[in-house]
Amino acid sequence: MAPSRSCENDPQFTPGTRPGRRTVMAAGAATAALSAVGAPFLGAPSAQAAPTGPARRGPGGPPRAGTGWQRYVQAPASRTVRPVRTLAWTGDVIAPEALLEPGAGATSLRRPRPAPAPRWPEGTTAQASSTHPGNNGGDGTPRTYDASHAVDGDPDTFWNDDTEGAFPDTLTVSLPEQRRLSGITVVSNRDGVPSDFTVEAWHDGAWHLAATVADNDVVQCAVPFGAPVAASGVRITVTAVQQTSQGAYSRINEVWPEAVEAEEVPSVTLDFGKVVVGHPRILFSSASDNSPGVRVAFSETQRFLTDRSDFTRSDQAGGAGHGTDQFAVPAGGADWVDRKGFQAGDKVYADGLHGFRYLRIALDALPSDAPAAQPWGRVDIDSVSLEFSALLGTPSTYRGWFLCSDDALNRYWYGASYTNELVTDTFRRDDVDPRGAWSATLEGKPVLHDGPKRDRDPYVGDLAVSARTLYLTHDDAAAAARNVLADLAEHQRADGWIPPASINAYTLPLFDYPLWWVTCSWDYVLYTGDRAYAARYHPNLRKVLDTWCPGVTDDAGLLSKGLGGTGGYGDYAFLDRTARVTYYNVLYVQALNDAARLARLLGHADDAARWQERAARVAEAVNAHLWDEEAGAYLDSGTGPVRHAQDGNALAVVTGVADTRRAASALAHLDATTRQAYGNAFMDNDTIFEGASRRVYAFTSYPEIVARFETGQVGSALDQIRRTYGWMDRHDPGTTHWEGIGPDGSPYEDAYTSMAHGWSTGVLPALTHQLLGARPTSPGYATWEVRPHPGDIAWAQGRLPTPHGPLDVAWQNSRTAFTVTVRAPAGTRGVLALPGTGDRTTVHEGHEVLWDGHRGAHPAVRVEGGRVSVADLGAGSRTFTVVRAE
Template sequence: MLNRFNSESGSTPRSRGRSRLVVALALLATVGSVGVPAEASTAKHPDWRSYVLAPSSPQVSPVGVETRGDVTNAKTLVTGKNTGKNKPKSTTLTTVPGGAPASVLLDFGKDIAGTPHIDVTALEGSPTLSLATSEARRYIRTPASTTVSAAAASGATQVTVASAANLEVGNTVTFGTGTTAQTRTITAFDTTAKTLSFKPALTGDVPAQTATTSSPGAPSSDESRGLAGVGGIDTLQPTATGQISASYHPGFRFVLLTLTSPGSISLSAAGVDFQGVRATPADYKGWFLSSDDQLNKMWYSGAYTLQLNLKPAGLNGLPDKRIYDGAKRDRSIWTGDLLVQGPTAISTLGDEGASYVKSSIDVLLATQRADGAIPGSPDFRKGSNPAGSPLFYSNNYSGYGARAAMDYYRYTGDKDYITKILPALRAELAYNDRSLTANQLVASNDRDYWQASQTGEVTKYSIDYYILLKDMAWLERQVGSAALADEHDAKAESIKQAVNATLWNPQLGAYGQSSDHPDVLVEDANALALQYGFVPAERRDSVLKALKTLWTPHGAIMGPGLVDPTGHTIEPFGNGMETAGRFTVNDANGAFDLMRRTWGQMVDKNDPLYTGAFWEFKNNDGGVNRATASLAHGWAASPTVQLTEQVLGVTPVNPGYATWNIKPHTGDLKWAQGSVPTKYGDIAVNWQSKANNSKLTLHASTPRNTSGTIAVPVTGKSIVKINGRTVYTNGGCTAYKGTVADGYAQFTVPGGTYDITVSRG
């Protein structure tokens, strides 16, 4: 199908790797030839491979360790610190009756997935170990929160509590709050009798119903076995020396090993057998690099997020490949997430990524209802069934499924596949059409991605249906009916007119949420309006200004007073819509600003929630509000797609990049470069820009047997040259069917190599 995503037909994997290295080195070499200062082409241009986050080996060792209780030689378990001066050492955990259980907290530095294991060198007694995993350190232990059931008098060393869950010997326990609170050390507890023993004795009476809390809490896992069918806390009971393995865990940074029974155990090593897609630099078929280190980190964090979400064939008892929403919790295919994950998979991993997208779409369509509805998630809740069960989440998510399938075709050019599933996509479109009102707007009491029902004629739902219609019109012209395409375009245009006539709110200077809530400003609808051309030029500044009122230091909120039912307010999925909208109307600096607010925190290794991947959501303060928050979530990976398509500037126009567009948005960047895999060969681009685009140089290498457009920013005083020939001067184009719009001069060219300069006359 995609015989050029990796190499020419017939080449070996080793030769493909060498050829890609040659292409990458050649692209780096061209940087100097198109006008980059010497220092910029060397010291200021790091190797993109250094940003790749996947472990270099399938056997992953911890990079840090912390201890509680009686633990010796803990650093043995950290890479590079496993020997003494004269002989190997072992880490020994010892737990005595009535004493704090010995434990080690292993930090792997970033999210991984796989099977944890330990190498046992000695043991005394019959040791029992618990093994818990978590993406965030704060959720590896759960503090107890209960009440005293019966009053306890001064001098008591034991109380009865409503629940003895999450207690651990050696932790502190606090009875009451404020100045009368008494904090003690737990010495024993009985989960059946619900008694709690402590020392020293109470110095004052504790009434019944007194609030009782512990710190730091008992070992816990942030995984949800009921949804994902995997994870939870493992119990290990070694009976001899040698290696012992836990169960598979899908997404974690931390492993907590606790010796819960009296005795001791010595370990020479602890690690994880990585199970999943471990993409090394040789596996990347596309790459990106720019003058902004933080943006570079975002591109590769998005790629790594996607990789953590990929379920290889055979894993978890399922024969097919799937793209899950997150590394942990749901571990289900979600259509909304696929809108971001699909392009990310294909633009970073080429053929391999495309195979995951196609397989996931197959799972979606296998559970399509007779009325045309596609499930929002075809494999939700795998706790009792590894294959899961279809969840028809919302009409909007049904449409997302059809759009994800069309995106697959747009990026791959797999005509046979899209032709086969075209009837299913037509059926879904007919299903969604039932929500269109006589006013040519969409009304549906739907949850959509932030799970809150929206009533009335909803702006975002109407724009989403417009997008679906336009995508279907494009598809029908490629493989179906031109007459149907014309009908879809006409209906889409009527929706655009209705949105502007009915849902624009002059007082907001933006579009309202819905006909029921016209005075509520929402990020997503206004962002999509910018991205898909709903906003007339004279209104753009007003919408951009209104959206900026939603910004916080940690990203944009959904809207004033709007809170997801689970309690969060900042959605990276919606923020990605806004950055896309800002790029579309040439507000690159605004897009970069919002990217840095939303995703900059996520790529900061000093942030306590850092996983190397992108998070599902945030609160106003930049944190998350529950243990099950996904910290490796695919729908947040939009920076990877947008840095490729809006900053490097490469987008597909016709299937498989048979025709393409190169239109970089430079913003405050000095340079960017990279490569995009296509059916016909790689598209390689690098550009350099001086302040205010006073001079721009762009080099593009595009495949033969393709064609496309190259657009560069201009003013009336600019001079544009392509391969030394002047093609734009005095405000007009003179070659390559050039046109000028929205501050860009655009030229239509056949596949080939182009050196372009833009300078002020």
């Protein structure tokens, strides 16, 4: 997760020259459709369609346990990753396909020396209807956005209006004397391309329409007039711009006094097949002797790959990259590994590490990089690859696995694992989030970042999902979670508040994340058995719950945002929620109960009793003050407009705050009001912001999926998984799981959206813990439970890595029988809770009848929660069969 950016923090961007579409209608002349053909980008990548119906049993039933799952593993086979196809190329490019085959010859990009840009006469000035206030770049350099930038001859500067989304915006260019004009060129940048605008010329004492432009999407837009005019002024009136994650601002870098068509920049776009992360490497065999530059752009999706990247850290910090990574190619060639820094003094900047699927190499250079790099000449490229930096999860490294009869669910499980591998990386100064996120106490340590692209900073709330995914796949990398939890604890504030991340020097004010630190600490100890961690940070646990929480608690015993100076605090989604919020309070119940478990582990009986009693009181208060009987669901907040949120309602069920009646009602309400083709939205209406009822977060969908499994709504849980993860699996970039899904199934924050985000991998623990049914119940798997929820799945198998050795489970499910085999490691004990048992079923272990439909054969066999459970299972392999009467 990360806070959205505002215009005040926007970097400068250099205009590109990607051909595209626009319609220019010259006044007094017939409509002229001026179009240029863009890069032949393909549609969304092909992917296997996710089945939405009942699971399919493979030929001959399930494979031998431990086989077959390996083919779903997504990580590359080695740390050297190569592209899988040439997606597109533009301009003068020879042998673009050679980049896919090292040793197959060179790919050449060639470009003639461009003519100088036309200039206005001395004394030309510019004024605008509004101007955005200046600010400082990431390097502290003051920046301005006034209208004079549009006529200063420097394409690295721009005019920016100050009325986001409010049109019209006007830019007026005044000449010292009349000049004959046959047209103009409007040069903008990708964060403010004027799509609809008019051009007027001042002559004969009045403004006269010279041209109308509609549907423009190019940054260099040539606007010919119907007839030449002698004018002393030009007025551009913008009525629409291309909407971006930066907002809807008019941005014009330059206006030229001639209509100049953009040259087609030589470029090659490569597809790596899925999102990857690391340092790009390009082997240049030779180049012309004028220091030709290349600009490399990256994107996780085709939609947002243009002549600049979908996101770069230098953009975020207002640095020198201007949306691409630059390199000046020597005449003798070079083996260039993209590392952060300048190639020549303060010129030719590269950002270093990137997370992306698509890479675009263009023969081009920033004007500000001259003469160190020139936007013309010839470059010859032998190969392109990536040095993969994250956790490399090959079949031999997996310590936990999953497989079932539904091919789609298998893809989602391993897609989640791969997504999480991409965020499991080393914390490094050169590639962490730039917003004050670097920390000496984390440098060089393995951590769980939010995403490979952004945010490259560990947030503790995200660990509530991503750490579980890690423990179930690569538990030997659990130190990545511990490092984050311990570091945040070491930066605890005096009042007990724990920061969410290192961003902003550990000061980002979030209300919910101290509670997530508590529950993630319990998760870490539960899966790893690390008692030393629990003992070391128990004092921090006390300060969160007994110092900070009471300071933000109201007279009803509920957490209330606004108390204790928290009015401006955000949460995982930076929502404007105030006072009593269901989500905060049911999360508080979870944190109190988890803290009590940790306290009992350490022998702190008083702490455990106090926190457990408080959890019960908070749960009672939630039901008394935040349940909406009319809607049959929990209110999002006790103040403001009435709405009901996925986060609070789902966690109320998972934590047991909701009784059976309320749980069924709340889940029914979510199904009736939030259902989308791409998942369940996190709000049931738009009173908190426009589009909230169509936004899906896999982060908050995870507890809802768990709640549906645990309340017996297995079909509903699987349906939600298939909608949410099936959508992401089928749409570009495929495989990985998105930070958020917006209206109509689009990335919810456009290009800024992280398309591989650890907090969205909840499908993996849900399928292992709920569908397969195996999970730890005490620290280090000293005790465990197997409680399958098979639904329409014919069979499932899996392994959970534990400190004692693997816990293996395999079951088969049919109309007449359910058979499960559990193989447990030494030093552990567990309980098996069999599905779908009742008076008309019997339970067998071999030839022994354990349950005859009415009673158990011995005290360890009994009915609990509508299931026959077999307690006190120890090490070794045992097989049980439920026989269902016809």
